[in-house]
Amino acid sequence: xxxxxxxxxxxxxxxxxxxxxxxxxxxxxxxxxxxxxxxxxxxxxxxxxxxxxxxxxxxxxxxxxxxxxxxxxxxxxxxxxxxxxxxxxxxxxxxxxxxxxxxxxxxxxxxxxxxxxxxxxxxxxxxxxxxxxxxxxxxxxxxxxxxxxxxxxxxxxxxxxxxxxxxxxxxxxxxxxxxxxxxxxxxxxxxxxxxxxxxxxxxxxxxxxxxxxxxxxxxxxxxxxxxxxxxxxxxxxxxxxxxxxxxxxxxxxxxxxxxxxxxxxxxxxxxxxxxxxxxxxxxxxxxxxxxxxxxxxxxxxxxxxxxxxxxxxxxxxxxxxxxxxxxxxxxxxxxxxxxxxxxxxxxxxxxxxxxxxxxxxxx
Amino acid sequence: xxxxxxxxxxxxxxxxxxxxxxxxxxxxxxxxxxxxxxxxxxxxxxxxxxxxxxxxxxxxxxxxxxxxxxxxxxxxxxxxxxxxxxxxxxxxxxxxxxxxxxxxxxxxxxxxxxxxxxxxxxxxxxxxxxxxxxxxxxxxxxxxxxxxxxxxxxxxxxxxxxxxxxxxxxxxxxxxxxxxxxxxxxxxxxxxxxxxxxxxxxxxxxxxxxxxxxxxxxxxxxxxxxxxxxxxxxxxxxxxxxxxxxxxxxxxxxxxxxxxxxxxxxxxxxxxxxxxxxxxxxxxxxxxxxxxxxxxxxxxxxxxxxxxxxxxxxxxxxxxxxxxxxxxxxxxxxxxxxxxxxxxxxxxxxxxxxxxxxxxxxx
Numbered sequence: 117x118x119x120x121x122x123x124x125x126x127x128x129x130x131x132x133x134x135x136x137x138x139x140x141x142x143x144x145x146x147x148x149x150x151x152x153x154x155x156x157x158x159x160x161x162x163x164x165x166x167x168x169x170x171x172x173x174x175x176x177x178x179x180x181x182x183x184x185x186x187x188x189x190x191x192x193x194x195x196x197x198x199x200x201x202x203x204x205x206x207x208x209x210x211x212x213x214x215x216x217x218x219x220x221x222x223x224x225x226x227x228x229x230x231x232x233x234x235x236x237x238x239x240x241x242x243x244x245x246x247x248x249x250x251x252x253x254x255x256x257x258x259x260x261x262x263x264x265x266x267x268x269x270x271x272x273x274x275x276x277x278x279x280x281x282x283x284x285x286x287x288x289x290x291x292x293x294x295x296x297x298x299x300x301x302x303x304x305x306x307x308x309x310x311x312x313x314x315x316x317x318x319x320x321x322x323x324x325x326x327x328x329x330x331x332x333x334x335x336x337x338x339x340x341x342x343x344x345x346x347x348x349x350x351x352x353x354x355x356x357x358x359x360x361x362x363x364x365x366x367x368x369x370x371x372x373x374x375x376x377x378x379x380x381x382x383x384x385x386x387x388x389x390x391x392x393x394x395x396x397x398x399x400x401x402x403x404x405x406x407x408x409x410x411x412x413x414x415x416x417x418x419x420x421x422x423x424x425x426x427x428x429x430x431x432x433x434x435x436x437x438x439x440x441x442x443x444x445x446x447x448x449x450x451x452x453x454x455x456x457x458x459x460x461x462x463x464x465x466x467x468x469x470x471x472x473x474x475x476x477x478x479x
Numbered sequence: 480x481x482x483x484x485x486x487x488x489x490x491x492x493x494x495x496x497x498x499x500x501x502x503x504x505x506x507x508x509x510x511x512x513x514x515x516x517x518x519x520x521x522x523x524x525x526x527x528x529x530x531x532x533x534x535x536x537x538x539x540x541x542x543x544x545x546x547x548x549x550x551x552x553x554x555x556x557x558x559x560x561x562x563x564x565x566x567x568x569x570x571x572x573x574x575x576x577x578x579x580x581x582x583x584x585x586x587x588x589x590x591x592x593x594x595x596x597x598x599x600x601x602x603x604x605x606x607x608x609x610x611x612x613x614x615x616x617x618x619x620x621x622x623x624x625x626x627x628x629x630x631x632x633x634x635x636x637x638x639x640x641x642x643x644x645x646x647x648x649x650x651x652x653x654x655x656x657x658x659x660x661x662x663x664x665x666x667x668x669x670x671x672x673x674x675x676x677x678x679x680x681x682x683x684x685x686x687x688x689x690x691x692x693x694x695x696x697x698x699x700x701x702x703x704x705x706x707x708x709x710x711x712x713x714x715x716x717x718x719x720x721x722x723x724x725x726x727x728x729x730x731x732x733x734x735x736x737x738x739x740x741x742x743x744x745x746x747x748x749x750x751x752x753x754x755x756x757x758x759x760x761x762x763x764x765x766x767x768x769x770x771x772x773x774x775x776x777x778x779x780x781x782x783x784x785x786x787x788x789x790x791x792x793x794x795x796x797x798x799x800x801x802x803x804x805x806x807x808x809x810x811x812x813x814x815x816x817x818x819x820x821x822x823x824x825x826x827x828x829x830x831x832x833x834x835x836x837x838x839x840x841x842x
Contacts, residue, residue: 136805427835428828440820442499442835445828449809451821457803458816460823465791465808472790472805 120223120332121172122249124164125213127206127230127327128157128177128185133473134403134466137457138435146231147184150401152411152421157188160231163238165191167227167245174198174217176209198358201367206327207381208373211340211351216358218333225252227330228378234410236397244394245330251298251390252330256338258383259330260301262323262391263398268313271402273325273379275391276303276316301389304379323391325379326398336382343385347373403466404450404459408433415448422453431463483586483695484535485612487527488576490569490593490690491520491540491548496836497766497829500820501798509594510547513764515774515784520551523594526601528554530590530608537561537580539572561721564730569690570744571736574703574714579721581696588612590693591741597773599760607757608693614661614753615693619701621746622693623664625686625754626761631676634765636688636742638754639666639679664752667742686754688742689761699745706748710736766829767813767822771796778811785816794826 128146139145146157153159164173175192177185179199189197198213210228218224227245235241248259262275277299304325308316316322340348350373357366374381383389399410413419415431422436424443431448434441443451448463461469491509502508509520516522527536538555540548542562552560561576573591581587590608598604611622625638640662667688671679679685703711713736720729737744746752762773776782778794785799789806796813797806806814811826824832 137803425835428831429825436821439818440500441823442820442832443823444832444835445825446812446823449812449823451823453821455802457805458799458814458821460804460806460809460812460814462792462808468791469805469807472788472807 120225120253121221122168122225122227123172123174123217124168124227124229125210125217126160126164126173126175127209127228128175133470136469136473137454137459138452140456143184147188150407151234155188156234157231160229161189163242164229167242174213176200176213178203200370202371204370204373204375206378207344207347207376208351208370210378211348212354214333214336215351215355223332223334225249225330226333228328230327232401233326234399234401240396241394244392248330248392252332255388255390256335257331257388257390258386260389260391261326261328261394263326264393264395265317265322265324268310268317270307270310270313272307274305274308274316274322275301275325276305276322277391278302279321297393298390301391304384323393339382339386344381347376347381404433404452404461405463405466408450483588483616484584485531485588485590486535486537486580487531487590487592488573488580489523489527489536489538490572490591491538497833499832499836500817500822501815503819506547510551513770514597518551519597520594523592524552526605527592530605537576539576541566563733565734567733567736567738569741570707570710570739571714571733573741574711575717577696577699578714578718586695586697588615588693589696591691593690595764596689597762597764603759604757607755611693611755615695618751618753619698620694620751620753621749623752623754624689624691624757626689627756627758628680628685628687631673631680633670633673633676637668637671637679637685638664638688639668639685640754641665642684660756661753664754667747686756702745702749707744710739710744767796767815767824768826768829771813
């Protein structure tokens with residue numbers, strides 16, 4: 117196990133009605149340059165390559181996005197691009213990719229990185245991932261990154277960690293010196309009520325679950341065999357069909373898997389989940405408010421991109437694309453242009469936007 | 480004179496930085512469908528044709544807009560399309576057009592209609608114009624339409640009319656029965672101060688000058704000979720060159736004219752200016768606020784055009800064009816989309832818009 121390679125899996129799925137008009141089914145969130153630089157996918161790829169080396173990066177994505185993926189990730193050969201013929205949530209996708217990533221070795225340390233997020237401090241983020249990879253190498257465990265909550269968010273999943281205590285014969289201080297900042301996760305909590313989210317924020321024992329985690333593939337298969345053998349079985353059959361180049365069998369076997377998330381199928385039932393805190397700036401960019409804040413926006417501060425001007429106003433997010441955009445006499449307004457549509461929104465109205473997009477453009 | 484034909488001249492010039500991004504030098508205000516139906520030019524053409532018959536409609540426009548004019552006004556032959564090679568304001572343009580419109584007859588009743596305006600009650604508007612045409616036939620006078628002011632506007636020109644009094648031997652009532660609502664204009668006032676505009680609004684003796692007026696061409700030439708012979712002389716030379724098809728001489732002679740408005744060059748010095756009130760809804764559509772109000776917008780009432788939705792808000796003007804536009808959680812906001820740019824503006828911020836457009840898109 118000491119020589120197990122470290123590999124990474126980028127999850128290139130994801131969507132979001134709250135990022136209309138930029139995010140669409142045809143071009144979902146990972147393909148958007150929401151931080152103002154490259155696409156989120158491309159930024160995730162760079163981090164993954166820095167962590168494990170370019171040749172060890174695998175990507176899980178949707179067949180329908182194959183041309184987009186090829187254009188964004190020219191460095192990733194087809195063999196490491198694990199395309200799903202249909203959406204089956206994260207458990208089948210991760211199982212299939214883990215099989216592809218470990219077939220040439222007896223075991224692999226495998227880091228799963230969603231590509232619909234942004235991190236502010238890349239070196240600190242990579243350092244946390246390296247600590248997690250080292251822990252995964254030496255423990256039978258899923259090692260997650262835990263994001264210390266900065267607000268009482270009700271839209272995220274949380275992880276509760278055990279209280280810091282000493283052990284018989286070892287003081288708390290000695291224990292911390294031995295284990296670093298690694299903590300054991302005792303519970304997953306999905307989308308809490310506002311009151312509970314406030315408690316979580318205050319307690320210091322709860323972390324946001326960013327869906328970033330590292331494990332040995334042998335441990336994943338062992339746990340799946342125990343808690344969701346049907347998912348693993350479908351993944352094994354699909355993997356064999358994929359290797360054989362049998363598309364119709366691949367599609368059939370993959371589709372036979374239950375559609376379930378890795379959290380629900382495996383993590384919540386796993387014997388050991390650990391967490392490493394990463395506290396240096398993370399965002400799910402789940403709404404235009406999140407994009408605004410991640411890019412330094414605040415009341416009084418405009419965030420402008422492209423040929424945009426905000427005159428007599430502040431606290432605006434203006435993302436122009438090609439055509440000039442003028443925002444005149446307004447504050448705390450988000451304007452997002454795109455070839456597919458145009459959004460003009462009061463800051464804080466993302467929930468109404470989501471509803472409106474789901475209902476379609478009726479009056 | 481009883482048999483002088485009635486002809487109309489549409490002024491197809493006009494521009495406006497306050498209507499960015501729809502109005503540009505390449506496609507100025509008359510070519511925009513600001514009332515929600517046809518272009519203002521097309522609407523003006525329909526009114527002119529209803530007034531004088533399609534064969535009696537002349538159009539004054541800019542050479543650079545020839546393709547646009549031809550596309551909008553296919554019914555108007557080249558002979559009645561009087562194109563200026565360069566801008567010289569309204570006096571030279573009207574003189575040249577009046578010469579073209581009267582060369583086949585000894586005299587013409589000529590109605591000048593700007594095409595950058597909208598009227599709400601077309602039958603009432605045409606009735607007022609017919610009264611004006613009849614007065615112009617029987618009086619040596621410029622007969623204007625006077626718009627009773629509805630607010631203390633400081634951006635318009637005003638006309639002051641004489642007080643209603645009886646005449647020796649005739650009571651006021653008898654005089655009104657004889658003359659109808661025709662009043663004599665005693666003074667033109669350009670863009671008053673706010674205080675004076677308030678006085679004008681209260682007095683009842685001041686009307687907005689919409690630039691709509693009717694006269695006999697013989698009377699126009701007579702007055703021009705007296706008060707601006709240089710303008711008339713240049714127009715006569717340009718008219719001869721135009722008839723002869725000599726483009727370079729046309730351009731040279733037309734450009735030799737002083738650049739001056741018909742108001743300053745002629746009307747303010749004329750021996751007799753009369754006015755007929757038209758009180759049934761008129762707008763210069765000089766800003767997005769004016770467009771919003773003309774189209775029934777008000778606090779609490781959205782005006783939407785094209786694939787537009789306004790969710791959780793009211794009092795918005797949303798002019799979509801092609802792409803869907805969503806306005807979420809905002810009130811009293813104007814959103815105007817166009818292929819050339821996008822405007823998002825607080826209602827009432829037109830002055831800041833004008834400044835911003837003049838300064839260019841800098842931050």
